[in-house]
Amino acid sequence: MxxxxxxxxxxxxxxxxxxxxxxxxxxxxxxxxxxxxxxxxNPNVTGPTGPQGDIGPTGPTGDAGPTGSIGPTGDAGPSGPTGDAGPAGPTGPDGLQAYGGLYSNSNQSIVISAGGTQGVALDQAMVSTDVTLGTNSIEINVAGNYRVEVYILLQASALFFNVTAGAQINGAFSQPSLTTTFALTTNYEFVSLSGIVTLAANDEVTLALSSPDGGTVLLGPGMNANLSVIRLSV
Known part of the structure; x- marks a missing residue:
């Protein structure tokens, strides 16, 4: 053994x-x-865990991720300071350069012969600039486009007859917009006309009545006739 x-x-x-x-x-x-x-x-038996090793070096930076969605709009910031004043604009057109008028506030009796013409007396003056206010007439000093206005309150003394009323330029009813024809009766008729016409220097504007029949026209009471001009442009 x-x-x-x-x-x-x-x-x-x-x-x-x-x-x-x-x-x-x-x-x-x-x-x-x-x-x-x-x-x-025994390969199945694990020994005790050893001490933790040192941290390894940082690896390379990875690729950038996709862009995220847009966030909500933030609050508006405060208003900035006021900017400098801009340059002055071009000069505008001149204001009213010429104007004036005449009127009547006295009772009148105007006799018109058949086929004749009679002027209306205008004994009161309005304020005026660069026009000449004459006896029952307005004389233009500066040529241009003018607004002409006519007002008249009248009646026939008896029966009725045809009357043409309006503004005359240099003694003629030459502007249709400033002339009207109608049958005048014993009831008061109110006539108001206005138009824009081209007037030359020294043109004379008057208020007149004419009739193919003839007759007597009464004006009044109060302010019964008015004629005025206003220059609008050259």
Whole structure:
């Protein structure tokens, strides 16, 4: 007998020249030549965790991610300072450059012969600029386009007859917009005319009545006749 082999489940006697064989289905068995060293390890048993190693270097920066959605609009900021004043604009057109008028507030009786013409007396003057207010007439000093206005309150003294009333320019009813013809009766008739006409320097504007039939015209009471001109442009 060389030696006894004793296990947990039995014993055996090993003689000289006999082999000692180790077998296991769960253990790693390593035999080292020279000293009959047998190492038996259990590969399923994990040893204690070693100390944590040092932190490795930072890796390279990754690609940029996609752009996120637009956030809500923020509050409006405060108003900025007022900017400098801009350059002055071009000069506008002149205002009223010439105007004036005459009127009557006295009762009048005007006799018109058949086919004749009679002027209306205008003994009261309005304020005026750059026109000449004469006896029952307005003389133009500066040529241009003028607005001419006529007002007259009249009646026939008896029966009725045809009358043409309006503004004359240089003694003639030359502007249709400033002339009207109608049958005058004993009831008061109110005539109001206005028009824009071109007048030359020294033109004379008057208020007149004419009739193919002839008759007597009464004006009044109160302000019964008015003639005015206003220059609008050159």
């Amino acid at each position: 060389l030696f006894n082999v004793i296990g947990t489940t039995g014993t055996a006697v090993l003689g000289y020249g006999e082999d000692l064989i180790f077998e296991s289905t769960t253990l790693d068995i390593t035999v080292t030549q020279g000293s009959a060293i047998v190492t038996i390890e």
